[in-house]
Amino acid sequence: MLFTIKNISAALGLSVLFQQAIAQPNTAMLNNGMVQVQLSEYQPAFRNPMKGFREFFQPGVDKIRASYPYPYGSIIKEYMQWNMIENDADDGIDKIIAYSNHRWKGMEAMNMKVIPRVYLVWVEPWHGGRPKDPNNPDDLTGTHWPNGIPEESSPYKQNVGNWGAHVDPADKTKPITGGYFDPAFPERVKKLVEKIGKAWDNDPRVAYVEMGIIGEWGEHHDPDLSTYWAPHDEPDHVVNRTWIPGMEKVLGDAFTKAFKNKKVMVRYAYEFKNYEFGIYWDSWSQPDEDVRGYAEMRKLGDRWKTQPIGGEITWNWGTLGKFKSFEQVVLDPEFFKLTMKQIRNLHCNHLGGITWANFDEPKFMATAGVLQKAMGYRFVLNKAQYSPRVDNGKMLNLRFDLTNTGSSPFYYKWPVQVVLLEPRTLQPVWSSTLKKVDISKWMPGDEWDEAKQQYSIAAPVYVIDQQIKLNGVSKGKYILALSVNDPAGNKPSLRFANGGYLAGGYTALGMIGVGQDVQDFAVPNSNISDIQSDTSLSY
Structure with a gap:
């Protein structure tokens, strides 16, 4: 039949x-x-493990629909707040496992895998970030510094009326103190990565691990890990303010040592040149990121043959700011063509940004099927x-x-x-x-x-x-x-x-x-x- x-x-x-x-x-x-x-x-198209559309739900905020997982969903992004998995330096891996079990409950029964990313700051205060909701212990917003690492003290001031920030001329060379720049931070990072390796490297629920930790959302910017690219809020880099000297090697060595089984992914293709990591590019389909993202990832050559390339389509900024949803981006002929070109040439394994997509809409469901078949194996x-x-x-x-x-x-x-x-x-x-x-x-x-x-x-x-x-x-x-x-x-x-x-x-x-x-x-x-x-x- x-x-x-x-x-x-x-x-x-x-x-x-x-x-x-x-x-x-x-x-x-x-x-x-x-x-x-x-x-x-x-x-x-159909659902298959560790490929295709990748989901994300903010715990306690986003309502998980009755149809979960989505028609093509097999992997889900999990932002893991540092102080929820380790608050004191002597916390053991049992705390990481317990919180993982809490957040990832039911994944096995749905044949779903997770992609965890440890992070510290959702949005910096000088970019308009708000504190964590005290009524939601799993809230992702705010900052999540563990005990022993003081909060950041920064010269940045938020611009009036927009996302950006600035530094007054009198503070031109003033560094940020505390947080990422605290003297105790590098050793604390090494110990945490060692622990998450012991907790997750053999956990069957984990598909891949996104490095995270540094920058807003754990995306390795604000601050940066190198001076390869200009900073977001000012024209030139300032040591210990826009970037963290030596942190790229600290993270690269720590994750290489801790994860022998799970694939590790990093945010930018132009960093970690001495390591074999995959990439989570969170600006797919964005023309503004053609040079910084797409072109740099093409330079990696055959990296895709052994390391996953993924990320998400983010439609609320730049050229994609004219769109109000994931569906609008991929239903536009120009951007559908761009998305498909990037998926095929970068050998994309998975894409996020679909959490609020309407899979009951026939045109989008048809288009989503074409993309699902192209992504991954x-x-x-x-x-x-x-x-x-x-x-x-x-x-x-x-x-x-x-x-x-x-x-x-x-x-x-x-x-x-x-x-x-x-x-x-x-x-x-x-x-x-x-x-x-x-x-x-x-x-x-x-x-x-x-x-x-x-x-x-x-x-x-x-x-x-x-x-x-x-x-x-x-x-x-x-x-x-x-x-x-x-x-x-x-x-x-x-x-x-x-x-x-x-x-x-x-x-x-x-x-x-x-x-x-x-x-x-x-x-x-x-x-x-x-x-x-x-x-x-x-x-």
Whole structure:
């Protein structure tokens, strides 16, 4: 059965065809005795771990909707206030874990991952920042200095009528004291990063870690980490006021040492040149940041192959200030084209800014689907061959190939399993992890051709060809399927973008006999489900 929905977005000049391909794969017997499977791509976008749209909710302020997570949501940004995870220097990692458990409750059941960012200042007082709400202990606004680090004393004064600040001529060289510039701060940073590494580096809920800590929202500006770019509020840098000498190395060394498993991301591509970090660029689609952001990220070359590139679209300033929502930005033809170019050329893994988006609006939902498919990885199985019958103690021959039609790899080495499922219950009766298969090496194409809307360097075709010994399976007919499991609980999680989907996270190849011959290799239609509608996955 093939169910199609056609939604034409006149505003974009696009025709987006959603084909919910829930039909079984096409199977046929070959002369070599193997079953040949031709697999169809699942055309719509869908939710998959650690890619695509990234959410954010301010605890105690933003209402989490009943439809949470959003149709494409699989990751959520979590701003973690320093003094909530460590207030005293001798606080242990148990406090970090306890507060993380409080803030991240229920993530496992929704198959969601978090991207935590520790920070100290939401908005500086001289930019109009307001204090933390005393009635909301989790409030993100205000400042969050831990005990032992005094608040900042600054010569900045807020400009009348706008966001900016200035320094009076008499204070031209006056530094900021306290806060980031306190003599005790560097050692305190090292100890905190060591603790969060112990708490989060092996936490299955964590997707990536944004470095944060310095600057408003933890975005490495106000103050800066280097003098590479001009400061925000004055024409020239002033040491110990607009930037913090030596802090870039303190942070780079500390995060490299603390995080051996999780990928770490930093705000600006022109900093941390001596480190292999990913990037969270929080000004996607913003023409004003073309040189500082997009061009600098392009200079990183193949960094995207091993480190995630993400961030958010922020529409309330600069050229994007004319827009009032995320939807308006991406529904504008000019900015949709710019966004897609940046996603493809920077190999974007995820984008935020969608917390308040209306996914019930048809034009936006169609456009969001196009962006979701482009972001991150998208593994499409092309064809497969397998033994139609296997006996216990004998080898199952399996060969399949696939292509990554997305923009980035998957950044962790999750196991791929071949599985036999009982046809009535779809419960696994046997499984085996494929050897020497590293999904983090399945790369997309490169160098986006805007005119052709495709990569000039095509994505490689990856071929997996293995023999797997079968044991301990009762005689009978089974569904042969593939899964990619989250190591946290060894449960299916990441899905291939193919029809023939089986509820629970499996992609069907065909029927197979154990100890008996099989005449019909087609999986019954009653077993096939729609990928996006399956919300049963967890870890």
